[in-house]
Amino acid sequence: NAGVMQNPRHLVRRRGQEARLRCSPMKGHSHVYWYRQLPEEGLKFMVYLQKENIIDESGMPKERFSAEFPKEGPSILRIQQVVRGDSAAYFCASSPDRGEPQHFGDGTRLSIL
Amino acid sequence: QQQVKQSPQSLIVQKGGISIINCAYENTAFDYFPWYQQFPGKGPALLIAIRPDVSEKKEGRFTISFNKSAKQFSLHIMDSQPGDSATYFCAASKGQGGKLIFGQGTELSVKP
Numbered sequence: 001n002a003g004v005m006q007n008p009r010h011l012v013r014r015r016g017q018e019a020r021l022r023c024s025p026m027k028g029h030s031h032v033y034w035y036r037q038l039p040e041e042g043l044k045f046m047v048y049l050q051k052e053n054i055i056d057e058s059g060m061p062k063e064r065f066s067a068e069f070p071k072e073g074p075s076i077l078r079i080q081q082v083v084r085g086d087s088a089a090y091f092c093a094s095s096p097d098r099g100e101p102q103h104f105g106d107g108t109r110l111s112i113l
Numbered sequence: 114q115q116q117v118k119q120s121p122q123s124l125i126v127q128k129g130g131i132s133i134i135n136c137a138y139e140n141t142a143f144d145y146f147p148w149y150q151q152f153p154g155k156g157p158a159l160l161i162a163i164r165p166d167v168s169e170k171k172e173g174r175f176t177i178s179f180n181k182s183a184k185q186f187s188l189h190i191m192d193s194q195p196g197d198s199a200t201y202f203c204a205a206s207k208g209q210g211g212k213l214i215f216g217q218g219t220e221l222s223v224k225p
Contacts, residue, residue: 033212035213041217041218042202042216043202043213043215045213056212091157093156103159105156106154106155107155107156
């Protein structure tokens with residue numbers, strides 16, 4: 001069974017560009033969570049989505065950040081007009097149902113030049 | 114506001130020893146407490162988890178101890194091995210499927 005797949009594994013962007021991070025959940029999982037890990041820090045919750053719905057976006061910055069999980073295809077975390085402070089590792093987790101444990105992908109390392 | 118505090122930040126243990134990592138939480142609504150293990154360049158992997166209706170849970174060499182009145186829980190790694198060297202995160206959530214609030218992590222190094 002394939003685990004949670006994230007791509008790209010590494011992404012380099014210049015300030016002002018857009019970053020798109022993709023997450024394909026484990027087979028049979030319809031719940032997706034995004035977390036951000038800054039250097040030397042723990043993971044911070046960003047957003048929780050179920051197919052076509054945003055369930056909890058309490059951790060998302062108010063501007064420039066958006067997330068979606070369409071009926072078909074991967075979940076996308078989009079960061080517009082990136083700034084140096086967006087440099088971090090972004091992790092996606094999935095679960096088959098709301099009451100089940102979350103399983104993480106290996107993350108996307110975003111670097112802003 | 115830091116809702117889950119983890120200590121120590123780093124830990125060095127000799128092979129065969131016991132590694133102990135502690136966490137304290139503030140929100141009494143939390144009812145699910147997992148521990149994750151993370152190797153460099155990898156995502157966190159679920160190790161073991163506990164709910165507050167039990168005071169201890171053991172899986173192999175890993176044990177969680179839970180003290181509801183003190184709002185504290187800890188991970189014990191028995192017979193620690195060099196392969197256990199990794200960063201360990203405690204977390205808490207309201208309900209097993211809710212968003213996870215993570216501690217700041219403990220970097221464990223097990224010396225041969």
